[in-house]
Amino acid sequence: MTTHIKTIVKGNLASTIKNGGCGQCQTSCQSACKTSCTVGNQVCEK
Amino acid sequence: MLRIKDYSIKKNVHIYHQGGLNIAYDVNSGSLHVLDDHTYGFIEEMRNLQDEDPSMLHAEEKLLTKVGRNLSPTVKKEILLELEELQNQNLLFSSEAEEIEPCYPNPPLIKAICLHVAHDCNLRCRYCFAGTGPFKGRRELMTSETGKRALDFLFKHSGNRRQCEVDFFGGEPLLNMSVIKELISYGKTVARQAGKEIKFTLTTNAVLLDKAIADYLEKEGVSVVLSLDGRKEVNDKMRPFPNGKGSYENIVPQILYFTKLRPSSSPYAVGQYYYVRGTYTRYNTDFYNDVLHMADLGIKRISVEPVIASPDDDYAFREEDIDKIKESYDILGEEVLEYKQKGREFSFFHFNAGLNEGPCLPKRLSGCGAGHEYVAISPDGSIYPCHQFVGQEDYKLGTVYQGNPLKEELVRKFRGAHVYNKEDCRICWARFSCSGGCHAANAAFNGELTKVYSLGCELQKKRLEVAYYLKIKEAQQIETV
Numbered sequence: 131m132t133t134h135i136k137t138i139v140k141g142n143l144a145s146t147i148k149n150g151g152c153g154q155c156q157t158s159c160q161s162a163c164k165t166s167c168t169v170g171n172q173v174c175e176k
Numbered sequence: 177m178l179r180i181k182d183y184s185i186k187k188n189v190h191i192y193h194q195g196g197l198n199i200a201y202d203v204n205s206g207s208l209h210v211l212d213d214h215t216y217g218f219i220e221e222m223r224n225l226q227d228e229d230p231s232m233l234h235a236e237e238k239l240l241t242k243v244g245r246n247l248s249p250t251v252k253k254e255i256l257l258e259l260e261e262l263q264n265q266n267l268l269f270s271s272e273a274e275e276i277e278p279c280y281p282n283p284p285l286i287k288a289i290c291l292h293v294a295h296d297c298n299l300r301c302r303y304c305f306a307g308t309g310p311f312k313g314r315r316e317l318m319t320s321e322t323g324k325r326a327l328d329f330l331f332k333h334s335g336n337r338r339q340c341e342v343d344f345f346g347g348e349p350l351l352n353m354s355v356i357k358e359l360i361s362y363g364k365t366v367a368r369q370a371g372k373e374i375k376f377t378l379t380t381n382a383v384l385l386d387k388a389i390a391d392y393l394e395k396e397g398v399s400v401v402l403s404l405d406g407r408k409e410v411n412d413k414m415r416p417f418p419n420g421k422g423s424y425e426n427i428v429p430q431i432l433y434f435t436k437l438r439p440s441s442s443p444y445a446v447g448q449y450y451y452v453r454g455t456y457t458r459y460n461t462d463f464y465n466d467v468l469h470m471a472d473l474g475i476k477r478i479s480v481e482p483v484i485a486s487p488d489d490d491y492a493f494r495e496e497d498i499d500k501i502k503e504s505y506d507i508l509g510e511e512v513l514e515y516k517q518k519g520r521e522f523s524f525f526h527f528n529a530g531l532n533e534g535p536c537l538p539k540r541l542s543g544c545g546a547g548h549e550y551v552a553i554s555p556d557g558s559i560y561p562c563h564q565f566v567g568q569e570d571y572k573l574g575t576v577y578q579g580n581p582l583k584e585e586l587v588r589k590f591r592g593a594h595v596y597n598k599e600d601c602r603i604c605w606a607r608f609s610c611s612g613g614c615h616a617a618n619a620a621f622n623g624e625l626t627k628v629y630s631l632g633c634e635l636q637k638k639r640l641e642v643a644y645y646l647k648i649k650e651a652q653q654i655e656t657v
């Protein structure tokens with residue numbers, strides 16, 4: 131019965147500090163932009 | 177009660193307007209919410225009060241009494257109840273992520289290398305950071321022997337990691353095609369023997385990308401990043417041949433031939449993909465027209481980025497350009513939606529945002545990994561933290577011809593340049609998506625890896641705002657179907 135706030139995406143990012151960090155993901159500057167770093171647009175390989 | 181004692185709202189909850197929506201991005205959980213006007217105003221008021229009077233940071237009760245005086249008591253109560261509920265679920269005003277420094281193995285595990293197979297180029301792009309090919313040295317090509325050494329270096333230093341990435345870069349790598357072919361075949365053989373998988377990418381200006389080369393790259397599964405700045409006049413002004421003639425007419429047909437070979441290329445640049453990338457300068461702050469031009473040509477994966485230039489360059493951005501650039505991102509966001517609706521979907525790299533399915537926090541803290549997970553290797557076999565540092569002697573990490581490990585002090589410096597060691601990033605709402613910006617830009621503008629390049633920050637934050645907005649629109653569309 132929420133009336134003032136609508137939640138669209140539910141994340142739990144902070145908790146990944148514990149179980150993340152496997153390092154299998156690709157490096158971030160390799161792909162479409164060779165002059166900047168945006169990690170948020172990558173995918174996790176797990 | 178809403179728990180906001182010692183909780184900086186500015187740092188942890190980003191609220192903004194985009195496309196007629198009031199959006200709240202909860203930094204620590206990565207959640208997104210749409211707020212009604214009352215709630216938006218309420219949070220904004222709390223944030224401003226904290227800003228104006230830092231003692232408010234420790235006085236939650238006082239703060240909560242002060243805000244929302246313009247609201248009816250019932251509405252205020254409702255809002256507070258909803259906020260509390262969301263806080264209990266850790267979705268808004270969620271607990272701050274623990275500041276744990278990323279930890280890394282020693283010696284460093286190298287995941288990826290950028291192979292500068294050609295320090296020479298057949299174009300003379302005006303903004304080229306490589307000084308139109310040679311970086312700070314001579315125009316030269318990498319020999320296959322050095323290339324093989326570089327691959328051996330990667331296999332050896334990637335430890336037990338399965339995936340290794342190699343990007344053929346330049347200058348213009350296709351000027352050294354015979355060596356590339358040799359290295360692809362060598363790399364695949366050695367990887368197989370070592371029980372590893374090797375992923376190749378190639379970044380090219382497309383001048384030499386004829387059908388034979390395109391088909392070869394397709395057959396070998398090489399991902400390709402193709403350079404094009406957009407509209408003919410825009411591209412040709414900045415990307416001419418040595419004789420001054422523009423490159424658009426030559427490259428567009430070849431780019432289109434290649435992109436058609438990969439209709440299902442991943443927008444997240446995984447697997448076997450292509451991306452067409454461009455650079456915008458102060459001459460095309462309306463760069464959304466360039467992106468749309470490429471989309472109209474039928475290109476589906478597009479990335480366009482702000483030029484990094486010294487203030488003396490005529491094409492460098494000036495203060496007065498910033499608003500126009502931001503507006504271009506706004507327009508582009510709406511166009512992405514429009515095109516999708518018309519069934520002509522394309523993706524803009526910087527508008528991809530992984531929230532609930534994106535990378536883990538340790539990855540987000542450490543960013544690109546330049547200098548310890550990712551290195552660039554120049555034609556003579558010297559190793560640098562990344563392609564942007566090639567030729568800068570102070571940043572040389574070693575060579576593929578020495579058995580010595582990488583210069584420890586430099587590795588430490590790059591590892592240390594993560595979000596929590598940068599004063600501005602630690603308190604920035606974009607910290608877990610931006611990851612502290614580009615070391616090379618920071619070094620170029622401020623001489624230090626840990627001092628941020630502020631124009632870069634402003635544009636980064638704008639792109640993220642639009643990216644989150646698009647996430648919301650996407651979710652809302654799914655809901656209404």
Ligand code: SF4
Pocket residue numbers: 598600601602604605606607608610611612613614628629632633634636637
């Ligand atoms: S580099 Fe700038 S935008 Fe990115 S996290 Fe740091 S301060 Fe924020």
Ligand code: SF4
Pocket residue numbers: 159164165166167544545546550561562563564613614615616617
């Ligand atoms: S330092 Fe900058 S250019 Fe180099 S790899 Fe990192 S993000 Fe890319």
